[in-house]
Amino acid sequence: MRVAATVPARLRTATEDVTLTSGRTIKAGEHVAILTIPANTKEEDLFGAEPQIFNPHREVGKVAPWGLTFGSGSHTCPGRPLVTGGRSMRADTEIDGSLVTVARGLYRAGMELDPDSPPRLDPATHYNNYVSVPVRFSGAKAVATAARPASERQ
């Protein structure tokens, strides 16, 4: 998520003159943007060696391993715990969020892209959004086998 953030930039307009801790000044009415992927992938002291490379086993320091993917400050994404699990900003629990659990369930059920109907990108945006991503399920039997028999269910 850190190296392939779906939201490439967050934009803000200053409502008053402001001086950042770096000393940089922004005047009222000026627009600023944070470019998510560059901000997430440049700093080795934050994210470890080669921070632009996908490596789910990397050790991160005292930062959120997802970088700025969910934003920061008062408008930080409130859905983040649904995605990463836990309330901790560092995701140092073993629990995955609901969306990861749902995705794992879909893959267990054999979800795969439909080879007869490839995904179609949305031509109305430069984001990597899709108008359709047809999938099919090939492993329903394996899931039924893994499920507890009806006699054991409450």
Ligand code: HEM
């Ligand atoms: C991979 C999944 C997600 C990503 C990468 C993501 C990312 C973001 C980002 C970057 C922002 C803007 C933060 C800002 O402007 O400072 C945001 C805002 C928001 N997100 Fe998410 N989000 C995700 C999932 C979710 C989910 C699952 C929910 C709800 C169930 C959710 C609800 C919201 C809401 C309501 C806001 C607006 C917050 C505000 O403006 O105060 N998001 N999200």
